Amino acid sequence: MCFNKRNTMSKRYTITAALPYTNGPIHIGHLAGVYVPADIYARYMRLTGNDVAFICGSDEHGVPITIKAKKEGVTPQDIVDKYHAIIKQSFEDFGITFDNYSRTSAKIHHDTAQEFFKTLYNKNEFVEEVTEQLYDAEANQFLADRFVTGTCPKCGNEEAYGDQCENCGTSLNATDLINPKSAITGNVPTLKETKHWFLPLNKHEAFLREWILKGHKKDWKPNVYGQVKSWIDDGLRPRAVTRDLDWGIPVPVEGGEGKVLYVWFDAPIGYISSTKEWAAREGKNWEDYWKDENTKLVHFIGKDNIVFHCIIFPSMLKAEGSYILPDNVPANEFLNLEGKKLSTSKNWAVWLPEYLIDFPNQQDVLRYALTANAPESKDNDFTWKDFQARNNNELVAIFGNFINRVVVLTNKYYEGVIPEPSAYAAIDEETLAAVKAYPAVISSSIERYRFREASQELINLARLGNKYLADEEPWKTIKTDEARTKTVMFVALQIASALAVLSEPFLPFTSTKLKGILCHSELDSESKWEDISTKDVLIPANHKINKGELLFSKIEDETIQKQLDKLEANKKANEAANKATEPQKEEITFEDFTKLDLRVGTILEAEKMPKTKKLLVLKVDTGIDTRTIVSGIAESFKPEDVVGKRVTVLVNLAPRKLRGVESQGMILMTEDEGGNLVFVNPDVDGVNNGLQIS
Numbered sequence: 001m002c003f004n005k006r007n008t009m010s011k012r013y014t015i016t017a018a019l020p021y022t023n024g025p026i027h028i029g030h031l032a033g034v035y036v037p038a039d040i041y042a043r044y045m046r047l048t049g050n051d052v053a054f055i056c057g058s059d060e061h062g063v064p065i066t067i068k069a070k071k072e073g074v075t076p077q078d079i080v081d082k083y084h085a086i087i088k089q090s091f092e093d094f095g096i097t098f099d100n101y102s103r104t105s106a107k108i109h110h111d112t113a114q115e116f117f118k119t120l121y122n123k124n125e126f127v128e129e130v131t132e133q134l135y136d137a138e139a140n141q142f143l144a145d146r147f148v149t150g151t152c153p154k155c156g157n158e159e160a161y162g163d164q165c166e167n168c169g170t171s172l173n174a175t176d177l178i179n180p181k182s183a184i185t186g187n188v189p190t191l192k193e194t195k196h197w198f199l200p201l202n203k204h205e206a207f208l209r210e211w212i213l214k215g216h217k218k219d220w221k222p223n224v225y226g227q228v229k230s231w232i233d234d235g236l237r238p239r240a241v242t243r244d245l246d247w248g249i250p251v252p253v254e255g256g257e258g259k260v261l262y263v264w265f266d267a268p269i270g271y272i273s274s275t276k277e278w279a280a281r282e283g284k285n286w287e288d289y290w291k292d293e294n295t296k297l298v299h300f301i302g303k304d305n306i307v308f309h310c311i312i313f314p315s316m317l318k319a320e321g322s323y324i325l326p327d328n329v330p331a332n333e334f335l336n337l338e339g340k341k342l343s344t345s346k347n348w349a350v351w352l353p354e355y356l357i358d359f360p361n362q363q364d365v366l367r368y369a370l371t372a373n374a375p376e377s378k379d380n381d382f383t384w385k386d387f388q389a390r391n392n393n394e395l396v397a398i399f400g401n402f403i404n405r406v407v408v409l410t411n412k413y414y415e416g417v418i419p420e421p422s423a424y425a426a427i428d429e430e431t432l433a434a435v436k437a438y439p440a441v442i443s444s445s446i447e448r449y450r451f452r453e454a455s456q457e458l459i460n461l462a463r464l465g466n467k468y469l470a471d472e473e474p475w476k477t478i479k480t481d482e483a484r485t486k487t488v489m490f491v492a493l494q495i496a497s498a499l500a501v502l503s504e505p506f507l508p509f510t511s512t513k514l515k516g517i518l519c520h521s522e523l524d525s526e527s528k529w530e531d532i533s534t535k536d537v538l539i540p541a542n543h544k545i546n547k548g549e550l551l552f553s554k555i556e557d558e559t560i561q562k563q564l565d566k567l568e569a570n571k572k573a574n575e576a577a578n579k580a581t582e583p584q585k586e587e588i589t590f591e592d593f594t595k596l597d598l599r600v601g602t603i604l605e606a607e608k609m610p611k612t613k614k615l616l617v618l619k620v621d622t623g624i625d626t627r628t629i630v631s632g633i634a635e636s637f638k639p640e641d642v643v644g645k646r647v648t649v650l651v652n653l654a655p656r657k658l659r660g661v662e663s664q665g666m667i668l669m670t671e672d673e674g675g676n677l678v679f680v681n682p683d684v685d686g687v688n689n690g691l692q693i694s
Ligand SMILES: [Zn+2]
Pocket: 152, 153, 154, 155, 156, 157, 160, 165, 166, 167, 168, 169, 170
């Protein structure tokens, strides 16, 4: 029997997941990039006997929330209350097992952040400076962060923000932007003097080089290490940690009136205050989780947060002096959707609350699809086709199929009672030995933050089970060799039991169901992660299991097509809503107007113009005559749909030939929200053809 050292060395882990910003619900990109991998890691660490604090909360300060509140005519508090509730619910729905989910508007957070600031202030860790900052005179407001956009000095992106360029990830000061523009009024800002406190990152450069570039060269992900190295090599500069704003945490020192802490100063402290809130509730000492050298601190984030978690926050922690530093920051790259960048503003996303309406109780399918295709080392694409394939070909055909066969046959042959095995054949020994190797293989992947790889190993275990059944064919031997059949079913049930335990981090809802089917809770001792590799029997003979239920079901093509159609429709509706209204044309005189002869008419006949996509040839009763008009509406209307329509016709437009057919006038059209053509029609009773419109 192998003795695994890791089992005896339980550790303390503080695992944080990026605080979601409360200006909208969360979508699949957030789940894939941060919350699913963090949850797999936290669940795994608990299963392997470690002391875990899995910490998160809503990030409720900062400029975008105030901008959204202004737009919607509500208070910033209304915005954060609304989305905090929605986001928290999504995490619960998807089985994200935070030990605490707090919010940065909580008093404990305001106190903790202010105390942190004061400590650095008293230690002279800030540089106090009166500088010229961008100012919007019309809005009577200083412009920082998202209040100002301009061209990124590094990559030339014309839509960079005052704190960061989302294109190249560079962290910026607002005054770095080329051609800055106020996001409030659109004005070109002026410069105005104001006092702020700066964290002199340049002062921490030597420490950062030593700690990250030397110390974490081997264990940090190459994408994270590479970004950090390039920033340090570019030279670090002081960063303002206060803002002239009224939404946020007041600066708690003299001269700080009317100023708040920069959201990126207070947000990561949110991990600390959320831990405090949890510890107070659970009767623990929060300092064990933040100030004990033996605690491993791991930050799960997306790549846009690397600079804050690898440079700014560690510099703050170091300057404070009593905190541990992160052991790792396994940031993911971005997830795209159907080949395009996920975008909240363009509504190009799969929102979690909507997913659950369309795919009720199928959280694990999404968790799995996002893990199996996670953007771990490069940007990756979520496609509905891949989602369907992951479900049908892996979860249904491999995992679900194996479990279903084991459970159905056990019930059919033995009324659900696990049979006594006879002596093992070589293949049984080999198979059980292979099962015992899985915990170490999956652990190794998870501990190196390779969750995709880990999820595929889990499926490989189910594959092993399927192959074993296919090779041993208990459905055939049941007629010829009862003893052999019992042994095969016993071995297969051991594999099913191992899957119930090892699937928990990845497929928590399925794991619970499977444990229920196998009646794990009625075992003398329920297996833990390490038991899979050490115990010879995971589920004993004579233990009774339940009837099965399907763990996964096939997703049909039409279900996937509906999702694709929905995405397209969302995109169109969004484009229409955001379509800029055309500016007014040049002024005309009344006489110019009276030259237009507009009449009420009715379409009598319609047919498609051969060999064209857009054109319909119409016969229209204008009251004056019946004439031919060629209209470019064939993509929006079928000929039979427009016959009988009341329309507005410009009758004195000079005739012109289209594809050899003379068009004698024009029918007035406009567009609806979705960009579809609609008739400008006088649809009122008693309005006769030929009446003038004036
Ligand atoms: Zn840039």
